[in-house]
Amino acid sequence: MTALGILLGMLVVAALLFVRAFALAHSRGAIICRVRVRDGDWKNGVARYVGGELRWIPFLGLRLRPRRAIARRGLIVSDRRRLATGEGPAGYWAVVCSDGGGPVSLAMSEDALTGFLAWLESAPPSAYLDLDAA
Known part of the structure; x- marks a missing residue:
């Protein structure tokens, strides 16, 4: 294979990754x-x-x-804060959550954070009951 062929192959892979990222970012509900x-x-x-x-x-x-995949059931938000300068995009918030798999931090825009908290609060009352323990 020539250097031109390798370079062309790398450009095709980079373009496919870019198209994939663009499609993910602009898909409905993402x-x-x-x-x-x-x-x-x-x-x-x-x-x-x-x-x-x-x-x-x-x-x-x-x-x-x-x-x-972070399940809503059993998810506990322990902290939320604005990201520090240099830590991430301006205006993003960090949310520290705990689920069965341990702590996980999410960073998102303020609008997305509002939607995330509304999603957590909109769970049906039975979502937090552990029926297996009974």
Whole structure:
């Protein structure tokens, strides 16, 4: 293979990844959301509300399936704060949540945060009952 062929192949892959990220970001019902598990780095992606779950798909990757699903049932918001300068985009908020899998931080715009909190509060009363423990 020549250098030109390799370069062309890399450009095609980059273009496909860009088209995938653009399609994810502009699909109906999607919000731009960053995720950080424990003290790792922020990862950019898109989140969608599907039933009782918030499903997160990273921008970079080949799969269109969610890499992380956060269930509304049992989700506890322990902290929320505005992101510090240099930590992320201006106007974004960080929300620290706990689910059965441990702590996870989400970063989103103020509008998306309002929608996220409304989604949490709109759960039916039985959503927080643990019927297996009875």
